[in-house]
Amino acid sequence: MSHLLEVENLKVTFALRTGDLTAIDDVSFVLNSKEKLGLVGESGAGKSVTGFSIINLISKPGYISGGRVIFEGRQLNTLSEKEMRSVRGNQISMIFQDPMMTLNPVLTIKSQMIETVRAHKNVTKKEAEKLALEKLEKVYIPSPEKRLNQYPHECSGGMRQRIVIAIALLTDPSLIIADEPTTALDVTIQAGIMDLLSELCETENMGLILITHDLAVVSEVTEKIAVMYAGKIIESGQTDTIISNPKHPYTQGLIKSLPSAIQTGKTLTQIPGSMPTLTEIPNGCTFHPRCEYCLPICDQEVPELYRINNNGHMAACHLLKK
């Protein structure tokens, strides 16, 4: 079966004057149509870099230094910039965290939407406007005709994020990469946006990569999760399996450290220390200085991803070595 997106051993390096920094290393995952994948991790884990590298948006001094990105059978990371432009924003759309930053504040929503359509399709302004209206309705914007002539500042945060999603839908993409789409929004609005994204994946036949630090959000929306730490995927698999039965000590710590009703007022389980910066990645397993189960081998050898079950649950930890 061919997948919608295959990422194989992807490596992104930033060539700095002081030496090469590896932002993400050996990242692999697959995504099918209508499937939702959550990329989870703390800040600096390489979630966003992974998202950007799929559509080749890594800017200098960064570059993809290894691995392959295969989208609908085409290898993306070897395409020329011109060929890439026909994929990016067309077949693959991206949604960012802050809708106020993504929308141009001095253009009306109409002109921004028409511009996007006409950049990818050879249509008249009238047709583009009709398409824009249709997409605004799809994301449940009330009275879309009125909204079209407004400026971004006239809309609320949730409304703006819906408009950004509508713009992403304009070209009927088959993959959407959403980078922290609800982090800037309140919970009641977040619930609505997440609902909308999952619904669209079904109706529009799209795949979704949801990049977020919020495990709870990911667990509600996605089918698969990949947990990232210091530029590597350290655990991946079915969402239910990972949430109920995490194997990597970092994932376990992350889930335990979430405040919840069960342990109200008690001391939370905490992971000591903080994530290493890219300049001082520890030897061996990158998590070993913070790990409570650290073995002598952990600072010597980088653990490979061990297969835990046949449903694709994998974790990179020496403890799992049989």
Place this chain on the structure above:
Amino acid sequence: MNENSDLLTVNNLVKHFDISGGLLDQLKFEKKRLIRKRTVVQAVNDVSISIKQGETLGVVGESGCGKSTLARTVLGLYPPTKGSIYYGTDRIDDLNSRQMLPFRKKMQMIFQDPYASLNPRMTVTQTLEEPILFHNKNISSIEVKEISSEIMRQVGVDPKWADRYPHEFSGGQRQRISIARALTVDPEFIVADEPVSALDVSIQAQILNLMLEAQQQRGLTYMFITHDLSVVQHISTRVAVLYLGTLCEIGDSNKIFSSPRHPYTKALFSAIPKLGKKKKQYIKLKGEVPTPIDLPSGCVFQERCLYTEERCRVEIPKLIQRNSGTQVACHMVEEGKQ
């Protein structure tokens, strides 16, 4: 002060901000006549709360609901428009800055963004020693050093880093330093405005633990402001839910979380993402939060509420004590329809 006395009492607090600008900005033509119109943001309206010694009051609500304004007004950083604030038995909202000084030592604040709240040009020592020196004029420099390094140890920042600048620390470490700064003057009451919102999950747990630990050791009272409901549920003994500057519901944390009564609280809690729950049903609210410039008539929530009746449009609901001990401001709850 005994266990059950109120440490802080806020009575009918109102805080409005006039944003109408200069006289010329206020003038407008309406029906062919020149009129002067003021624009007022009604950030906090008629809020009464009390905080008991040793408890943690969590204040929750969505952005723009007046959480931070309430916090800052309580600390005297904004003068209230109406209402009164008592610290113990002393009224503090009408004091001048000199009279306020002894209270400032007892009330401290921790801010959201540890990148913005620490002076980048002051070392950790300078940051920690400044409040000690300011509030204790006759203290010897050796004692100051002792206090500051003791506090650094308590919050988990190695005292040998005392001469470093904030940029040399990670976000979590910085938040530890800003907690240390609040603790240096040995306060009784700490207002924490979104102290963990800017931090990663694993660091967030560390800071929450630190705050709980400090509370147990020092008998602190917290007013904990956040939009993150799971954090509130974890740390608070009581919870106050704000919507558009108005108190909807206040009561014991476990009672409110297990059986919320106000329609807004219900909707808000139903939207909390929960680990490992698929396809949950959440209450969808109509429309969006109105601006605090033109408040709706009657109940502030009536335009979005699923149960609005005629009375809600006309009459502002008052907080009414329920049997469970929580107070709810809703006509429908009062009439037993909800």
